[in-house]
Amino acid sequence: MKIAMDIGGANIKIFDGNEYKQYYFPLWKKKNKFMSFLWQLTEKTDLNADMYAITMTAELCDCFKDRREGVTFILNGLKEILHSNRIFVLSNDTNFKLLDLDDAMKFPYSVASANFVATARYISKFEKNALIIDIGSTTADIIPIKDGKILAHTTDFERLKNGELIYTGVLRTNLISISNKVKFKGKNLKISAEYFANTGDVYRVLGEISENEWTTETADGKGKSIIECMRRIARTVCCDVSEGEIYETSERKSKISKADVTQIAKYFRDEQIKTINRAVERLEKKYRIKNRLIIGAGKFLYDDLNASLKYEDLSAVKALYFLTMDLQI
Incomplete structure (x- = not known):
């Protein structure tokens, strides 16, 4: 075994x-x-x-x-x-x-x-040309395979320099690392530089992950219900969520609606996808590869990234296991 x-x-x-x-x-x-x-x-x-x-x-x-x-x-x-x-x-x-x-x-x-090597080596057994987009809780690995050869660099530093490692993920990423502003009611609004919310909040509010799929902790250590996620996102623009009647003018000026929070979440989602897609496009152009394959916790973004779910159940640890089965050790 x-x-x-x-x-x-x-x-x-x-x-x-x-x-x-x-x-x-x-x-x-x-x-x-x-x-x-x-x-x-x-x-x-x-x-x-x-x-x-x-x-x-x-x-x-x-x-x-x-x-x-x-x-x-x-x-x-x-x-x-x-x-x-x-x-x-x-x-x-x-x-x-x-x-x-x-x-x-x-x-x-x-x-x-080294875990990206397992994923790339396993898929290269079946795909001669591909760009693997592995989006996790914290990072996105973009791994080029050309003529069956893995062209990714070997260290995180080299992969960062060459756009193969993007420090953005679907659970743990601080929203300000995606954008220091949001488009709010037609204006650019700077957000707080505090760690108030992360991408897990965004994808919970937008209904793309469940509480069980959010396997890491929240920014404030509290729960993962929709309203708790909305409160955290609202805090990034120094507001509270309007959850009932508002009686004072000063209170009204410090609260935004749930619909407003949803729009802010959509903005961060779109900006994160743009970041990943730009990196993918650069590598596509560099290596002339068009076969996008997506895996990882962020595989639900496949449509936005025009990627195939052909290996959707694969992960680095599974790939490592399957590869060892071929070795006589």
Whole structure:
């Protein structure tokens, strides 16, 4: 039996070939609870296997001084919990390489932020030319495949520079990082620079995700009902939501309607789609690729991005599992 694990900064994902599980764990806030959380996982999930394939992005969390420390911390934790000498870690080499634990510890930067490689390598088995658009809770990976070769750069820094990694996602992104203004009743209105709301609020208000699909926390730590999301979005323009009768003029000037909030949400949605689409178009033009494939938590944006849902159920951890089945290890 094999198990694949993707250790993200916000979510830990596990796949054993049959069952996919995802657990929210904000490592940057709970580093000192990582081991106890892993122990809890062993109680919730059967992690007994003959071989483990690991990938990660959590090493970038700012609870670590650098990625070397992050990779080492994560792998030491897994080593202690899994009690196995058959733990392999995905390299960010796009030719798809799995390093044993000792080599991964020795060369930590070679396994940092490598999960996109699994997705790209798996799809490249079936698609000779494609642009993979993988929109997650926090980021969007845009991965070009040309003539069966993965053309993406290998580090986050290089992918940022080349427009292959866009720091925008459908759950955790602070709205001001999408736009510092909104179009409100025909005027450009600057928004607050506070962290009052995120994209999860936008897509809840617009009915595109459910409470269960919002797997991360809210900006204020409160609930994920529509009205709570509206309150957070209204706060970005320093207002409250009008939820009943208004008796005072000063109160009226500090409140906006639910319809107004919905319009603000639509504005941020449109701006985020424009950001992703511009990046996709640049890579399409650069590599002359027209086959858009979308996966990830943001796959519901497929129509807006003119992308196919052909691999809609695929994720990095599933791709990693399927690829290991081809290896004799």
